[in-house]
Structures are given as C-alpha cells and as structure tokens.
Amino acid sequence: MDLRGLGVTYNAANLFIDENVKKGLGEKIAIYYRDKRISYKALQEKVNRVGNMLRKLGYKMEDRILLVCHDIPEFVYSFFGAMKIGVVPIPVNTMMQPSDYEYFLNNSRAKGLMIHEDIWANIQQRKDRFLFLEHIIVIKESANNLSEDVFDFHSLLDQADKELENALTNKDDSAFWLFSSGSTGDPKGVIHLHHDMEYALNTYAKQVLEISEEDRCLSASKLFFAYGLGGGMYFPLGAGASTVLVKERPDPETIFQTIEKYKPTIFFGVPTLYGMMIDYALKTGKRFDLSSLRVCVSAGEALPPSLYYKWKDMYQVDILDGIGSTEALHIFISNRIKDIKIGSSGKVVPGFDAKIVDENGAELPINEIGDLVIRGDCIAHGYWNLHDQNKQKFIGEWFHTGDKYYKDEEGYFWYCGRSDDMLKVGGVWVSPIEVENCLLQHQDVFEVAVIGVEKKDRLVVPKAFVVLKQGVDKTKEKEEELKLFVKQQLAPYKYPRIIEFIDELPKTATGKIQRYKLREILKVNEVSY
Ligand code: 3UK
Numbered sequence: 001m002d003l004r005g006l007g008v009t010y011n012a013a014n015l016f017i018d019e020n021v022k023k024g025l026g027e028k029i030a031i032y033y034r035d036k037r038i039s040y041k042a043l044q045e046k047v048n049r050v051g052n053m054l055r056k057l058g059y060k061m062e063d064r065i066l067l068v069c070h071d072i073p074e075f076v077y078s079f080f081g082a083m084k085i086g087v088v089p090i091p092v093n094t095m096m097q098p099s100d101y102e103y104f105l106n107n108s109r110a111k112g113l114m115i116h117e118d119i120w121a122n123i124q125q126r127k128d129r130f131l132f133l134e135h136i137i138v139i140k141e142s143a144n145n146l147s148e149d150v151f152d153f154h155s156l157l158d159q160a161d162k163e164l165e166n167a168l169t170n171k172d173d174s175a176f177w178l179f180s181s182g183s184t185g186d187p188k189g190v191i192h193l194h195h196d197m198e199y200a201l202n203t204y205a206k207q208v209l210e211i212s213e214e215d216r217c218l219s220a221s222k223l224f225f226a227y228g229l230g231g232g233m234y235f236p237l238g239a240g241a242s243t244v245l246v247k248e249r250p251d252p253e254t255i256f257q258t259i260e261k262y263k264p265t266i267f268f269g270v271p272t273l274y275g276m277m278i279d280y281a282l283k284t285g286k287r288f289d290l291s292s293l294r295v296c297v298s299a300g301e302a303l304p305p306s307l308y309y310k311w312k313d314m315y316q317v318d319i320l321d322g323i324g325s326t327e328a329l330h331i332f333i334s335n336r337i338k339d340i341k342i343g344s345s346g347k348v349v350p351g352f353d354a355k356i357v358d359e360n361g362a363e364l365p366i367n368e369i370g371d372l373v374i375r376g377d378c379i380a381h382g383y384w385n386l387h388d389q390n391k392q393k394f395i396g397e398w399f400h401t402g403d404k405y406y407k408d409e410e411g412y413f414w415y416c417g418r419s420d421d422m423l424k425v426g427g428v429w430v431s432p433i434e435v436e437n438c439l440l441q442h443q444d445v446f447e448v449a450v451i452g453v454e455k456k457d458r459l460v461v462p463k464a465f466v467v468l469k470q471g472v473d474k475t476k477e478k479e480e481e482l483k484l485f486v487k488q489q490l491a492p493y494k495y496p497r498i499i500e501f502i503d504e505l506p507k508t509a510t511g512k513i514q515r516y517k518l519r520e521i522l523k524v525n526e527v528s529y
Contacts, residue, residue, distance in 0.1 A: 008170065008171055009168045010194055017044050017047050027039050028240070029060050030236075030243070031135045031242070031243055031245060031285075032262050036436075043076065044079070047081045049164075050080075054112070055085055061087070062087075062173075063112070064112075065113070066101075066108060066115075067089045068120075069115065069116045071222055072139075075223050076237075080141075083119065083175055084166055085167065086173065088174050088190050096124075100491075102123075103187070103235045105130045106131050107189060108177065108189055109131075109132040112135065113137065115137070115138060120136070120138050123370050135151060160504065169194055172195065177191050177384065180326035181430075187393075187433055189385070190384075195378075196377075197238065197349065197434050198238070203351030204322070204334065204349050205330075209295065211235055211266065213235065214241070215239060216242045216265050216292075216295075217264055217265075218264035218268070219231035219267075220268060221270060226326040226330060230247065244258060248396070252277040253280065255277060258282070259288070259292065266293070266295055266370065267293050267297070268297045269297070272301075273297060273426070274428040275307055280388040295318060296311070296318065299324050299331055301426070308318070320346070323415065332349050333347065333436075343414070351376055352374055352376035356373075365410065366405070367409070371402075371419060374402045375397045375399065379394075379399045380395055391518075424454075432449075432451060433451045434494065435462055435495075436448045436464075438494075439488070443469075444472045446469045448466050448467065449518055451463060461499065463492040466499055466502070467504055477500045479501075506518065
C-alpha cells in the first residue's frame, strides 16, 4: 500500500512463518513435540487462527499480551499469532511466584493473558490485583473444566478463521518484549522491534552456526529466555529448519533421551547443564549416542574449559561458547566452528561491533580489562518506562553490557565478571538482594549477605552468610530449613546452595554490607566446594 506515513511495512511473522510455506516447505515438519509433528502449513494455520481469535476479542496493533506458557507448540502459535496482527507478546518465565506475575501484568499493562492451565491454577486467586487485564485465555492440555470468567484457548482457536494477512506494521514497530532481571530485584521490560529477529538470524545463526534447512535444533534453555527463543524457535523457523520442543525442565536423562530420539543437529545449553550431563553419564556409566549433533552452543555464563574438554572427549563434538543478552537479543561475541579459543567468549559476530572502554567511554588498549560495550541492529529499542536506565545503558548506538572484559591481541574476548553484584546461576540471573530479602523474612534470621562462589568446576552458585538470631542453634537442620524456605518463597533455582553461619557481617560505617570482604574471606580460606 502506498499510503503516506506507513513507512516500510514489515512484519516478522512474514519471514518466520509465511515465507516457509511460500518457498514450498509447507509439508516440512517445523515442530517436533512428543508424538506430534507440526508442518509449516499447519503452523501457519494455527498462527493465523490465534491472530483472528485475538482480533475477534478486540485486540489492536500495540496492545500487549503476557504469555506464560511452557515449551509446547501453543507458545509458538501465540507468539507469532499476536505479532502478525501487531499485538505485542511478552513471554515470561514459567517458574515464578504469583506476586511476580502480578508485577509483569501491572508493569506491562498487558490487556491479555495467555497462560498455561497449570500456572493459572497457581495465580488465579490474585486476579483482582491485575489492574489492566481484560481477558484471560487459558491454554489447556488436560480435560479439566475451566471457570466461566476465562476463555479456553483451544475452543477459541477452533472457531477462528485460518486465513489472515499480516498487519501493516513497520520494521521499527514493537514486536515483543522480554523481561530481564535487574540487580535491585525488579525485572525490566526489554522492547524488541520487528526487524530484530531477522538481524540475529542473518548474523549469528547463519554466519556463526551456519544454520540451514538441513538442521534440527534442540534448546535446553526455555523459549521465554532470549537464548531459548532464538535457539528453540526463530533460528530454526527462519532457516526453514526444524525444532524439537520439550515441555519439562531440562534434566540430564531427559535431554540425553531427547537427543537420541529426535536426533537434533544443533544443541543449545548452559554450562551448568553440560556439567550435569557429564556427571550423570560418568556416574551412571550410561552411554548415549549424540552423533546427530554437528555443533553444541553454550551461553548464559562463561563455559569453564574443563567442561569443553570433557564433553569433546566423551561426545566428539565442539561446544561453542558465546555471549549474548536479552537486550542484544542473542549472541554477539562467539567462538566459531573450526575457530575456538578455549576459555574465551570468541570474536565479535559479523554485524556487531564491540569495544572495551574505561569509565569515561574511552577505548582501552589490548589486554586491558574494562567495560564491554556493543553495537548491532538487533539491540533492544530500550527498557519500558525506565528513562534513567535507558540513558545509562543505551548511549548513542552503543549498549553497555555491564560486563567486564578484555580483548587479546588476536581479537578474542575474555570474560572477567559483572560490573554489579548480580549472579548468573545455571545461565539465569539471580539477584543476591532478592535472596537476602527472602531469608530475612525467616523468623530465625538476623542478618544475611549473599554472594556468588565458584565451585571446583568454576561454576557459580549463590552462597548465603547468615547471622542467626540469639539463641538459635547453628545446625545442619537449620541450613536445610533455610534453603527450603527460599525455594518455597522464590523461584526455586534462586535458593542458596551453600549456607554458612557467621557471628557478624563486615559492614561500612554507614551500615552497608561489604560484599567484597566476604569474597576476600572466601579467597583467604580457599574454600572449594
Ligand atoms: C552473561 C555470559 C560470560 C553476561 C543470553 C545468549 O544470557 C543471556 O541473556 P541474559 O540477559 O544475560 C546476559 C548476561 O549474561 N553471559 C551470557 N553469556 C555469557 N558471560 N560468557 C558467556 N558466554 O553477564 C551477559 O551480560 O540472561 C545468552 C543469547 C541470548 C541471551 N539473552
């Protein structure tokens, strides 16, 4: 259409869904899920039905929908169905507590909630606190009945038409948001635009992974993480390849069996999982056939060299470590197939630039540690409603990652830690402050400080230094009780793996806990776990 003001119309659903059918891949399998095989044609129909169903409920361009769904095909239908009519899907972590969903809904002012029945059951009693919400659409996999105040995803879908044109969105329209955890606890809404996924596909996925129609992807990282969203969904769909979805949380046995059964060619994991898989195979003595894999990817935190070597020795396949972020959408510095410097994050991905700068923004010489800043066209538009943080992190074309790095003389980048106190555990952010605040709610806890400690395998786990109230005994039982307490209050992966009882915390004159001193105590004692 040549109406003025429309700009270049572009809708991401076109490339990732419709183009595949146009190219003649209609009969090809896009998604493997349990015993289901979903062709590109069937996927397109479902996507169209979701778009039509939302239109019928009154959804318009720029309305937002919170998507709380496990890695099942309905996630993909909902994500692209919303986007196709210009509605903005916001996939969020499925492992959060009810109050976290209250935050996501009220912060984003989502008009709709598409939610899996299991998770809805946990949060429905809070419904009155979701201020802007108009429709709740429950994705059912069981035969359970729903209450009258919610919609049934599948029955709405069946009633909706299977033909749908893309909305006249612009390439710079908001396409989807992802939430990224901040150091003070509250997650930030990261706004991504319609052109972002294509950029990540054409750079990292095509030029580093060399993804093609021949590939089949499996991501252990869930679709609601930016890492899993690419590896498990839009990389394979953008390449006309296939993806294997797994609803369950990734444990070693499930992942090994899934690889043997569905024979993926590319596997996306985080270092902790590679470590668990290696341990599991060694402990059980089980042998698994991973010969279908041509490459494995690791991201989320730095991959310890020992894991690279063990994995390569056991399965004769390389793990490519690369750094990505929710703001950058996917990986922007990475090792390459046939060009790996073990222990480094690799070189800049084509399509991106990276600099190491000092606190004034001046570029530092080779081998000097500084702040990593990057630029590239799939970096987020910005954070939702966080004007000050936007000014600090998105400076001109450059995004400040918050990571300390140096670059060596050959152009490889080496990770040196976070600029703030945030911890990466199993590839997922854990805010020490949130864990501390939780422990402080326990009746026996007087004071607490949480820091990250490196275990023998160099992976980081949260450790809590706890000062108990007077008269409370420092027992092993109390340790276990506190761990359980955190697991029940917060997303379970945040609990402190190690608890040490101490008599008092090191503090500044103004009463601020000196975390660096705790880290020093750890070093002096050379504790290894
Ligand atoms: C850290 C790494 C060392 C780093 C992500 C791949 O992890 C992802 O996104 P998040 O927003 O976290 C981003 C931060 O995580 N990090 C990630 N990868 C590495 N540190 N080595 C690595 N290989 O602090 C970064 O700033 O959760 C990963 C693709 C998409 C992603 N969103």
